[in-house]
Amino acid sequence: MKQYLDLCQRIVDEGEWVENKRTGIKCLTVINADLEYDVANNQFPLITTRKSFYKAAIAELLGYLRGYDNAAQFREIGCKTWDANANQNDAWLNNPARKGDDDMGRVYGVQGRSWQRPDGSTLDQLKKVVDNLSKGIDDRGEIVTFYNPGEFELGCLRPCMHSHQFSLLGGTLYLNSTQRSCDVPLGLNFNQIQCFVLLALMAQITGHKPGKAYHKIINAHIYENQLDLMRDVQLKREPFPAPQLKINPKIQSLEDIESWVTTDDFDVVGYQCHDPIKYPFAV
Numbered sequence: 214m215k216q217y218l219d220l221c222q223r224i225v226d227e228g229e230w231v232e233n234k235r236t237g238i239k240c241l242t243v244i245n246a247d248l249e250y251d252v253a254n255n256q257f258p259l260i261t262t263r264k265s266f267y268k269a270a271i272a273e274l275l276g277y278l279r280g281y282d283n284a285a286q287f288r289e290i291g292c293k294t295w296d297a298n299a300n301q302n303d304a305w306l307n308n309p310a311r312k313g314d315d316d317m318g319r320v321y322g323v324q325g326r327s328w329q330r331p332d333g334s335t336l337d338q339l340k341k342v343v344d345n346l347s348k349g350i351d352d353r354g355e356i357v358t359f360y361n362p363g364e365f366e367l368g369c370l371r372p373c374m375h376s377h378q379f380s381l382l383g384g385t386l387y388l389n390s391t392q393r394s395c396d397v398p399l400g401l402n403f404n405q406i407q408c409f410v411l412l413a414l415m416a417q418i419t420g421h422k423p424g425k426a427y428h429k430i431i432n433a434h435i436y437e438n439q440l441d442l443m444r445d446v447q448l449k450r451e452p453f454p455a456p457q458l459k460i461n462p463k464i465q466s467l468e469d470i471e472s473w474v475t476t477d478d479f480d481v482v483g484y485q486c487h488d489p490i491k492y493p494f495a496v
């Protein structure tokens with residue numbers, strides 16, 4: 214929690230204003246932040262200085278792992294975060310590639326589970342990584358990347374937390390995740406949870422102990438209309454100790470994640486937090 218608050222304070226103290234053409238809202242911005250999460254000791258990085266709706270963040274991750282491409286699929290599993298980008302963004306609404314209501318196009322999980330090869334076949338990046346790690350193999354390229362610049366125009370938004378590399382060292386599984394652009398008040402609340410859960414889940418289904426998850430953020434920003442709430446409300450609050458995450462031990466394979474796992478299979482123990490804060494969302 215301290216590293217999150219330190220980043221927020223750093224943006225407030227040292228950030229520079231940057232105009233943003235896509236949303237029309239300028240952002241107070243810093244470049245480069247390195248966060249880490251202690252999955253080995255189950256220090257769940259849930260924001261405590263406001264109430265975090267962590268189940269929606271886990272649902273969003275499950276949707277990515279399943280290769281979802283439609284905001285309705287996300288809603289069905291308890292996550293509304295893609296409604297606006299799928300249905301309210303003018304550039305995407307006018308894009309001939311959009312297949313209709315709720316379509317998100319070839320984003321995130323579509324790239325992770327069915328990357329298009331030149332010969333028309335598809336590549337399941339996630340399955341390759343799960344299969345290798347399950348056999349104890351780390352080929353120094355256990356990477357799942359959602360970042361496919363050749364298909365940006367076929368999706369509603371470029372992926373933000375876009376690449377995940379897994380490493381096996383001394384029987385322990387590590388994760389390095391890279392994020393190009395980060396809405397610190399809203400998005401990072403979700404992305405911290407997702408890095409942690411991704412490593413915990415992958416360790417569980419491949420039969421390894423989890424170590425640390427390392428999260429690199431390049432462009433970290435606070436939108437102008439979020440700044441007062443961050444500086445005058447959230448940053449004035451004292452954090453509580455980190456809670457713990459309990460994952461249903463029956464989750465044992467990628468097929469389990471694809472078929473029956475829901476957010477009910479994740480529970481947080483000992484979550485003490487301040488009141489919710491409703492930050493504005495820039496589309």
Ligand SMILES: Nc1nc(=O)c2c([nH]1)NC[C@@H]1CN(c3ccc(C(=O)N[C@@H](CCC(=O)O)C(=O)O)cc3)CN21
Pocket residue numbers: 265266269293294295298370396399400401402403490491492494495496
């Ligand atoms: N401007 C912007 N910021 C983002 O963080 C973001 C995007 N766009 N577009 C794509 C996804 C969608 N994400 C989102 C979207 C909404 C919330 C949000 O409204 N969170 C609320 C509560 C959500 C709930 O009740 O389930 C929050 O208070 O954290 C969070 C992340 C993250 N990403």
Ligand SMILES: O=c1ccn([C@H]2C[C@H](O)[C@@H](COP(=O)(O)O)O2)c(=O)[nH]1
Pocket residue numbers: 235370371373374394395396397399400401404
């Ligand atoms: O997982 C996510 C997804 C998105 N965001 C934020 C970061 C930016 O504020 C916007 C995306 O806008 P771009 O113009 O494409 O950079 O969404 C996030 O923080 N986390």
